[in-house]
Amino acid sequence: MESNQVALDCALPIEERIRRLAEAWIRDGRGSDHLVTGKAFFAVYSWHFRHWTDYDIAWAEYVAASYDSLGGSDGWKAMLRERVFCDGCGDRYRMENIGLCTGCMRYTCYACGAHGSCTGETL
Numbered sequence: 001m002e003s004n005q006v007a008l009d010c011a012l013p014i015e016e017r018i019r020r021l022a023e024a025w026i027r028d029g030r031g032s033d034h035l036v037t038g039k040a041f042f043a044v045y046s047w048h049f050r051h052w053t054d055y056d057i058a059w060a061e062y063v064a065a066s067y068d069s070l071g072g073s074d075g076w077k078a079m080l081r082e083r084v085f086c087d088g089c090g091d092r093y094r095m096e097n098i099g100l101c102t103g104c105m106r107y108t109c110y111a112c113g114a115h116g117s118c119t120g121e122t123l
């Protein structure tokens, strides 16, 4: 399965998705085709940024490699300025001003709030 699809696969908790991604990346010699991009990167990076102290160094290396591949801090800032639609109300927000639910992988703005029926958290 392609890395972005693994990262966005709601069937598994997000930490399990990242575990699989990091393991596949290391097993295949850290090839760039295992890195995540776009919304998948946003989810993995935001989640890891919040929880990194609890997890393996390989996860941190994987996230850092994806970050570098995106263009480092310039690429990340550009991504945060991109506009996406809230899946709840349909309003458009910059990525930096919207949440992403790790349970269903839908965007949710602060007005719509976290999804009570979803497991996971809002990034």
Ligand SMILES: [Zn+2]
Residues within 6 Å of the ligand: 086, 087, 088, 089, 090, 091, 108, 109, 110, 111, 112, 113
């Ligand atoms: Zn909304």
Ligand SMILES: [Zn+2]
Residues within 6 Å of the ligand: 101, 102, 103, 104, 105, 106, 115, 118
């Ligand atoms: Zn949700």
